[in-house]
Amino acid sequence: MSGDITLAGGAGEYMESATIVSWSVALGDRVRAGDVVVVVETAKAATEIEAGRDGVLSEILAPEGAEVGIGAVLGRIADSLAAPAPQPASPDQSPAPAQETQPVLAPPAVAATSEHGRRINISPLARRLARQAGLDPSGLTGTGPGGRIKSRDIERALLARGAPEDQVPVARPAQAAAQAPATSAVPLVLIHGFGANAAAWNLLRPHLDGARTVLTLELPGHGRAPALAAPSLEAFAEAVLGQVEETGAQECDLVGHSLGGAVAAILSANQSVRVRSLTLIAPAGLGPEIDGAFLSGFLSARTPESLEPWLERLVGDAASLPRGYAQAVLRERERFGVAATQAAIAQHLFPDGTQAIRIAADLRRFAGPLKVVWGRADRIIPQAHQNDLPGHVACHRLDGVGHMPHVEAGALVARLVMQCVRSAAMA
Amino acid sequence: MAMMRYAEALRAALREEMQRDPSVWLMGEDIAVYGGVFKVSRDLLEEFGPERVRDTPISEQTLTAMAVTAAMAGTRPVLEIMYADFLPLSVDALMNQASIYNYIWNGQVTMPFVLRTQGGGGAGAGAQHSKSLDALVAHIPGIKVVAPATAADAKGLLKAAIRDDHPVVFLEHKLLYNSRDEVPDGDHLVEIGKARIARAGSDVSIIASSKMVVDALKAADELAKEGISAEVVDLRTLRPLDRDTIRASIAKTHHAVVVNEGWRFCGYAAELSATIMESCFDELDAPVERVATHDIPIPYSEPLESTVLPDAAKIAAAARRALA
Numbered sequence: 001m002s003g004d005i006t007l008a009g010g011a012g013e014y015m016e017s018a019t020i021v022s023w024s025v026a027l028g029d030r031v032r033a034g035d036v037v038v039v040v041e042t043a044k045a046a047t048e049i050e051a052g053r054d055g056v057l058s059e060i061l062a063p064e065g066a067e068v069g070i071g072a073v074l075g076r077i078a079d080s081l082a083a084p085a086p087q088p089a090s091p092d093q094s095p096a097p098a099q100e101t102q103p104v105l106a107p108p109a110v111a112a113t114s115e116h117g118r119r120i121n122i123s124p125l126a127r128r129l130a131r132q133a134g135l136d137p138s139g140l141t142g143t144g145p146g147g148r149i150k151s152r153d154i155e156r157a158l159l160a161r162g163a164p165e166d167q168v169p170v171a172r173p174a175q176a177a178a179q180a181p182a183t184s185a186v187p188l189v190l191i192h193g194f195g196a197n198a199a200a201w202n203l204l205r206p207h208l209d210g211a212r213t214v215l216t217l218e219l220p221g222h223g224r225a226p227a228l229a230a231p232s233l234e235a236f237a238e239a240v241l242g243q244v245e246e247t248g249a250q251e252c253d254l255v256g257h258s259l260g261g262a263v264a265a266i267l268s269a270n271q272s273v274r275v276r277s278l279t280l281i282a283p284a285g286l287g288p289e290i291d292g293a294f295l296s297g298f299l300s301a302r303t304p305e306s307l308e309p310w311l312e313r314l315v316g317d318a319a320s321l322p323r324g325y326a327q328a329v330l331r332e333r334e335r336f337g338v339a340a341t342q343a344a345i346a347q348h349l350f351p352d353g354t355q356a357i358r359i360a361a362d363l364r365r366f367a368g369p370l371k372v373v374w375g376r377a378d379r380i381i382p383q384a385h386q387n388d389l390p391g392h393v394a395c396h397r398l399d400g401v402g403h404m405p406h407v408e409a410g411a412l413v414a415r416l417v418m419q420c421v422r423s424a425a426m427a
Numbered sequence: 428m429a430m431m432r433y434a435e436a437l438r439a440a441l442r443e444e445m446q447r448d449p450s451v452w453l454m455g456e457d458i459a460v461y462g463g464v465f466k467v468s469r470d471l472l473e474e475f476g477p478e479r480v481r482d483t484p485i486s487e488q489t490l491t492a493m494a495v496t497a498a499m500a501g502t503r504p505v506l507e508i509m510y511a512d513f514l515p516l517s518v519d520a521l522m523n524q525a526s527i528y529n530y531i532w533n534g535q536v537t538m539p540f541v542l543r544t545q546g547g548g549g550a551g552a553g554a555q556h557s558k559s560l561d562a563l564v565a566h567i568p569g570i571k572v573v574a575p576a577t578a579a580d581a582k583g584l585l586k587a588a589i590r591d592d593h594p595v596v597f598l599e600h601k602l603l604y605n606s607r608d609e610v611p612d613g614d615h616l617v618e619i620g621k622a623r624i625a626r627a628g629s630d631v632s633i634i635a636s637s638k639m640v641v642d643a644l645k646a647a648d649e650l651a652k653e654g655i656s657a658e659v660v661d662l663r664t665l666r667p668l669d670r671d672t673i674r675a676s677i678a679k680t681h682h683a684v685v686v687n688e689g690w691r692f693c694g695y696a697a698e699l700s701a702t703i704m705e706s707c708f709d710e711l712d713a714p715v716e717r718v719a720t721h722d723i724p725i726p727y728s729e730p731l732e733s734t735v736l737p738d739a740a741k742i743a744a745a746a747r748r749a750l751a
Contacts, residue, residue, distance in 0.1 A: 021709075022709055046671075046674060046706070123711060123712045123713060124708045124709045124710070124711045124712075125681050125709060125710055125711055125712040126712065127709075128709045144713065144751060145713075145748075145751050148713075150712050150713065151681065151712045224675075224679060226627065226629070334621065334623070335624065335672060335675065336624065336627070337623075337624055337627065
């Protein structure tokens, strides 16, 4: 049996990629078939992946925090470690690898004890944050009960460490994928559309350049983001900007879909984080028309049967909707209680089935690379809205594609996004 | 939507399911002529007649075995056990019959019955009429256990329980019968096994069920005055447990307070605590705080009883300890 540990597609689940939450065994540890070796998290749930055979965990190919696609090989199980470090001859010939034989791929271990061998009093979350940031917590003073080091102590230490000249933004793991040292410090920020959440980008992300730091933010009242008392396009932009500022970024590239596109356009002129490029996918705010029947049907649907016909209107070809999408949307609504909030947002931004937001002036002012991507079969917002855009905007019209180009044509849209981003980097 | 009391919502669920399915029938002590000691089944005898709404002798052990066999014979009995304190008499039928027949006979029988009962303290009802024995029934594989906190969930879950082909223990709380809230119109069903976020928050997750949700919401109000944003997770179903909702909440807040009105030692809150430790260890920024009833008989004396039972102040104090 193969020793590959792979990410299999969940049966009927809306799952296109997953994030590695934690490896349950360390490199070199013995495992038996059926042991849990790694925990991954999809957009909806955490899943444990078990060892397919007995052996030793010999390779970790996807470190904790990494985003991986279906079918990806996460690690390997072998009979023994490939290149065990030379060990002093021992009368006991048992092959159990010693602690010291840590291969190069091992994540930096956080010392569980201080130099004097005393255990450090640290919360599990703080330990994980320290490990992800490569910080040795043994010298820190804990502010929790009995001197326990809590996550706030790690955050404080990381702030203190970040001197101006070697500024590396430290993203909170809940918001950004873990950063490998090679990733660019200019984040690529993806802003989803109305009624969606960060998982909207799951079909696009695997096609993006892996060297980019990608932030998938959530609009207020969507996903896990708290709602705003008074929803307005400006308030949404401010909330998104706050999340980008939190990463410490000074510049960013923005990608927005539909309502998220309008938010990106408003953000393009902000003074705090310079926006280098804009890629807008079927953006809102370029004309008054929007499919009001879709909005009200989508918002009031309570069962997969009543939601599916509306979701089919989102795409050019109903077959391109991920399986279980309606169930996922409804679960999300129930779990986070976002239905009423989103109805209020729709009433505010799209009253009576009319777009009450405008972004044309913002796009006229924006001097960086600017692309608009639209499906010719968009039935939610008419693609003709792009006809009046000024000459410096590159317009891409996709045949057979509806309102969800990033879902329906993820690879192509990712390519266009990267073109836009690269031309900004050269400018 | 209609404003409805918890007891009325339960009655509406019974009535609608009896109208919908002639195989649904009720039995229990004083449920027919008297309408039940908490008046949940009031007027149902008049509407459905003595064949379908039956008064029984005081013999919980026999009644539960009757419900098991009547369910095997193809009807859908809803049995009321007047006080959860007497669940131990039902446990033999639950543990040695109801929960295992489907398994040992390879799916040849289904077991569509509901055991409704009510528990909980705070009413000065003494040591034999105040217990919360959630853990006793939730311990049994093959039994579903639900414990609604609101009238809407009481109705939706009872309807779902009656339609379920497996035994469901339906735990009500004596102090909730008069609480009122909005109940959706029409055929309102709530899926068994799904928790709900009763209040969204970002600093600490309070995980509770039944009346403890009400106390948790009061605690959240208190904490909000101190600038602490508490999320309240209403489990609604105790078994099967909705681990996904718990995990998602703790991944957000990194602090957990688990609450259950049963005794602390080997109680349901201990199960919650262990589940969190196993599935969200690396998300925790502090030990899980547990709020439960002291390990003594529930006192009759009101000042003593309130000392022993969990309440909003104790939940708020636990949240502060978690965030210290």
